[in-house]
Every structure is written in structure tokens, then in C-alpha cells.
Amino acid sequence: MTFVSNLINGISLGSVYAIIALGYTMVYGIAKMLNFAHGDVIMVGAYASYCTMIYLNWHPLLSILFSIVVCTILGVVIEAFAYKPLRRAGSLAVLITAIGVSYLLQNAALLIWGSTPKIFTSVVNIKPLSLFGGKLTITAESIVTVAACVLIMIGLTLFTQKTKMGKAMRAVSEDKDAAELMGVNVNTTISTTFAIGSALAAVAGVLLCSAYPTLVPTTGSMPGIKAFTAAVFGGIGSIPGTMLGGILLGIIEIFSKSYISTSLSDAIVFAVLIIVLLVKPTGILGKKVTEKV
Amino acid sequence: MLKVDNINVYYGKIHALKDVSLEVHPGEIVALIGANGAGKSTTLKTISGLLRSKTGSINFMDENISHTEAYKLVSKGMAHVPEGRHVFLQMTVLENLELGAYTSGKYVKEGIQNVFNRFPRLKHRKNQIAGTLSGGEQQMLAMGRALMSRPKLIMMDEPSMGLAPILVEQIFDIIRDLHESGTTILLVEQNAEMALRIADRAYVLESGRIKLSGTGAELAQSDEIKKAYLGG
Numbered sequence: 001m002t003f004v005s006n007l008i009n010g011i012s013l014g015s016v017y018a019i020i021a022l023g024y025t026m027v028y029g030i031a032k033m034l035n036f037a038h039g040d041v042i043m044v045g046a047y048a049s050y051c052t053m054i055y056l057n058w059h060p061l062l063s064i065l066f067s068i069v070v071c072t073i074l075g076v077v078i079e080a081f082a083y084k085p086l087r088r089a090g091s092l093a094v095l096i097t098a099i100g101v102s103y104l105l106q107n108a109a110l111l112i113w114g115s116t117p118k119i120f121t122s123v124v125n126i127k128p129l130s131l132f133g134g135k136l137t138i139t140a141e142s143i144v145t146v147a148a149c150v151l152i153m154i155g156l157t158l159f160t161q162k163t164k165m166g167k168a169m170r171a172v173s174e175d176k177d178a179a180e181l182m183g184v185n186v187n188t189t190i191s192t193t194f195a196i197g198s199a200l201a202a203v204a205g206v207l208l209c210s211a212y213p214t215l216v217p218t219t220g221s222m223p224g225i226k227a228f229t230a231a232v233f234g235g236i237g238s239i240p241g242t243m244l245g246g247i248l249l250g251i252i253e254i255f256s257k258s259y260i261s262t263s264l265s266d267a268i269v270f271a272v273l274i275i276v277l278l279v280k281p282t283g284i285l286g287k288k289v290t291e292k293v
Numbered sequence: 294m295l296k297v298d299n300i301n302v303y304y305g306k307i308h309a310l311k312d313v314s315l316e317v318h319p320g321e322i323v324a325l326i327g328a329n330g331a332g333k334s335t336t337l338k339t340i341s342g343l344l345r346s347k348t349g350s351i352n353f354m355d356e357n358i359s360h361t362e363a364y365k366l367v368s369k370g371m372a373h374v375p376e377g378r379h380v381f382l383q384m385t386v387l388e389n390l391e392l393g394a395y396t397s398g399k400y401v402k403e404g405i406q407n408v409f410n411r412f413p414r415l416k417h418r419k420n421q422i423a424g425t426l427s428g429g430e431q432q433m434l435a436m437g438r439a440l441m442s443r444p445k446l447i448m449m450d451e452p453s454m455g456l457a458p459i460l461v462e463q464i465f466d467i468i469r470d471l472h473e474s475g476t477t478i479l480l481v482e483q484n485a486e487m488a489l490r491i492a493d494r495a496y497v498l499e500s501g502r503i504k505l506s507g508t509g510a511e512l513a514q515s516d517e518i519k520k521a522y523l524g525g
Contacts, residue, residue, distance in 0.1 A: 167384070167388060167392060168392070168395065170381070170383070171392050174381050174384070177363075177375065178381065180362075180363045181341060181367070181379075182392045182395045182396075182442075183364050183367030184395055
């Protein structure tokens with residue numbers, strides 16, 4: 001039973017990574033940049049939800065919505081002020097800016113909320129599911145997280161495959177100039193991508209803190225890096241790949257924590273990443289496109 | 294219809310276009326010929342707004358578009374089939390065509406039907422990923438995609454590049470067809486012989502400067518052109 005319970009915890013943690021990783025993947029796919037501030041947007045989302053729930057006594061659902069709005073705006077603002085002016089600059093300049101934005105958000109949070117951890121109250125107040133006469137308990141948080149993850153993946157897949165905006169996004173991701181020649185406003189498309197990615201970050205932040213309730217200004221940074229790892233692991237740019245990468249990473253992390261060593265678990269996670277990339281540099285589901293000349 | 298007046302374009306320190314002026318009148322096929330690196334593609338990219346000129350002006354349908362963003366020109370009636378096709382390789386033929394109608398959503402179905410009538414081969418491959426098409430089919434897709442916006446002016450950059458001679462003939466037939474159905478065409482070609490044969494007028498670009506201009510027939514007879522571009 002411990003095995004099953006570990007597996008469920010792993011899938012649940014992995015689902016959070018997957019939701020965060022989708023934000024990385026979408027932004028990378030379309031703007032061809034690594035938004036290292038993505039993890040910190042998660043933290044801001046969690047604080048937004050925390051504050052409205054604790055200080056204003058808002059209903060958890062309302063606080064989630066508020067957090068989504070805050071993060072969406074934050075994502076669009078970051079893109080407009082920090083990244084858009086660098087659209088034609090080298091990728092290194094953009095990367096360094098992203099790291100700068102990440103520290104800016106962390107330190108702003110430190111100024112506003114201080115370094116004392118806040119104890120996040122779970123947004124899910126349903127009783128855990130008890131199976132096999134109490135031998136196996138599944139927390140409601142796990143169920144909600146996995147369900148949210150599946151819904152988000154289905155939603156995003158439908159969005160990118162079926163809607164006009166989604167198709168424009170894929171076009172921009174493949175060939176910016178050609179998309180522009182079709183009449184697609186590339187800047188709007190990139191902003192929209194940041195908006196969606198950041199809204200997902202808000203959801204991830206709330207779910208993460210519901211399962212692991214210690215909230216500090218650096219809460220987002222480690223999950224952010226792991227989610228980025230998950231995205232690369234599964235195949236950055238591919239939605240199903242990113243999803244798979246996130247879930248596998250969560251499972252590997254929980255299993256190494258419970259069967260090998262708690263302190264080594266992160267090292268093991270990254271070691272697996274290195275091995276996967278050595279064997280398949282595009283990630284598990286990443287595809288290599290050959291261009292016809 | 295299109296009036297390019299005295300444009301100068303730079304890539305960093307490289308002066309790619311020097312005082313280029315040209316005109317395209319409604320209903321014409323105008324060819325822009327010249328050697329590799331003469332600035333033909335640069336001229337088209339500047340007209341469609343992907344590059345900016347430091348001087349002069351570009352007027353399209355009596356409107357100054359020198360500073361208009363590229364994506365806004367599509368709905369004004371300009372289409373640009375870029376060099377190397379640039380179809381969306383990971384998307385299906387149908388999706389590529391739908392994107393062509395991005396700004397003119399109402400005519401998607403009708404437009405796709407028109408494109409399939411013109412290029413029956415695309416119809417058989419409509420659900421295939423564009424990356425799996427042959428070079429000729431990709432060129433047809435790129436042209437079809439441009440037609441989806443129902444353009445008044447269509448600019449084509451090296452449509453015959455890398456294609457087998459029989460396909461080149463086909464592509465030129467299609468260009469002639471398009472012209473007969475009332476579309477104005479600005480054609481960039483390295484294949485000067487073919488281009489001059491169908492063009493009403495032509496410009497010769499050399500090292501970023503317009504060297505010669507005249508009717509297609511005049512230029513085809515010119516000794517200078519024969520020597521430099523027609524292998525005579």
C-alpha cells in the first residue's frame with residue numbers, strides 16, 4: 001500500500017510540476033525564451049490567494065479567481081516591460097533579464113510579506129478519501145490537483161488545435177515572419193501566451209501551497225526550476241510531452257524520497273534529467289523537425 | 294497601386310538597398326530580376342513591412358505604408374509569398390490555408406475551394422502535415438495560402454527556386470492564370486528568362502541598385518541582360 005500511496009503522491013506532485021511546466025513550454029514555444037521568473041509568478045499567485053482568504057475572508061474559489069487575475073496581469077506586465085523591448089536582442093540578454101525579474105519578484109515579496117513563513121490554508125476542504133478499510137488514504141488535494149492538471153491539458157490542447165488564436169500561436173511558434181505575413185499580430189500573440197502561462201502559474205501556486213502549506217518568498221523558485229526540468233525532460237514545446245515530463249518527475253521525486261534518501265531526492269531527479277538528455281536530447285516526446293529546402 | 298520611392302535599407306552596417314524606386318500598376322506583372330544578393334528579397338521584405346527603410350516612402354493603394362506593421366498590410370490587400378516558401382511545416386495543409394485567411398475569416402470555405410480548384414494536388418493532401426509535402430507542393434501551398442486573403446497585390450519571391458523544370462513551367466502557368474484572373478503580381482526571380490517572358494515590365498537590380506528597367510520584351514532583347522542573366 002505504501003507503494004500505491006507513494007505513486008499517488010508522486011502523480012499529484014507531478015501534476016503541479018506539469019501545470020507549471022506548461023507555462024514554461026508555451027512561452028518557450030512561442031517567444032523562444034526561458035521565462036525564469038515563471039516560478040516567482042507562482043509565489044505571487046499563492047500570496048494573492050493567501051491574503052484574500054486570511055485577511056478578507058474570501059471564499060477559496062473567489063481567492064483562486066483573484067489569484068488568476070493577479071498573475072495574468074503580472075505576466076502580461078512583465079512581458080511588456082521587461083521582455084518586449086528585447087524582442088530583437090540576443091537570447092542571453094533576455095535570459096539575464098528573466099533572472100533579474102525573478103529576483104525582483106522575490107525581493108518585492110520579501111518587502112511586502114516578510115521572511116516569516118505564512119501557513120497556507122488549503123483551498124480544498126473536502127475529507128480525504130479512505131480506501132481498503134483505511135489502508136490507503138488519498139487526500140482531496142491530490143484528487144483536485146490531478147483533475148485540474150488533466151482538465152488544463154485537455155483545455156490547452158483543444159485551444160491550440162481548434163481555435164483561431166491557438167492556431168495563430170502555433171504559427172508564431174513555428175515561423176514568426178511567416179505568421180506576420182498571414183496578418184497575425186505577433187506581439188498580441190506573445191502577450192496572450194504570457195497571460196495563459198501566468199494564469200496557469202496561479203492555479204499551480206494555489207494547488208502547490210494547498211499540498212505543501214509553507215509559503216515564503218522563495219516558494220516558487222525550486223518548483224519553478226523543477227518544472228522547467230520537467231518541460232525539458234518531456235520535450236519542451238510539446239504539451240503532452242511537458243505533461244508527461246512533469247508527472248514522471250513528481251513520481252521520481254517522491255519515490256527517491258521514500259525509498260532512497262530525502263536529502264538526495266533532488267540530486268536523483270536532476271541525474272535522471274541528465275541521463276534522458278544524453279540519450280534523447282529533444283526530451284521524451286520532443287520532436288525533431290527536418291526542414292525541406 | 295504600389296509605389297516605392299527612394300528606399301535605403303541597411304542590415305547593420307551593410308547598405309543593402311540604395312535609392313530603390315519602383316512602381317507596380319493595377320493588373321500588371323512586374324518582375325524584379327537580378328543575381329543572388331542583389332537585394333531582391335530585401336526589397337520585397339521592406340515593402341511588406343518585415344524590414345524598414347531609412348529613407349523615402351512606400352505607397353500602397355494611395356496610402357503611405359512606410360511605417361505600417363507587416364500584419365496590418367494583409368487586410369489592406371497585400372500578400373507576400375516569401376523566399377523558401379515558409380509554409381508552417383508542423384501544421385496540416387488545411388491549417389496552413391486557414392491561417393492564410395486569418396484576417397478574412399468569412400471566406401475560409403470558399404477560399405479553400407478556390408485553392409483546391411487551382412491546385413488539385415493540395416486537395417489530396419489536405420490533412421497531411423505540410424512538412425511531408427514535396428518542394429513543389431509546398432510552393433503551391435505557399436501560393437494558395439497567400440491567395441486565401443484575396444489579395445489585390447501578390448508578391449512572390451523566387452517561386453521556382455529548387456524545383457524541377459516541369460514544375461517551374463507549372464508554377465509559371467499558375468502565375469499567368471492568377472494574372473489573368475485580375476491579380477496584380479510583383480515577381481522576384483533568378484530565372485530571368487522565364488520571368489521576362491511573362492512580365493509586362495521588369496526591373497533589374499544589381500548590388501542594391503536598380504540598374505535597368507523596361508518592358509519584359511525590351512529587357513529580354515537587351516544585350517546587357519542577355520550577357521549577364523540569360524547566358525547569351
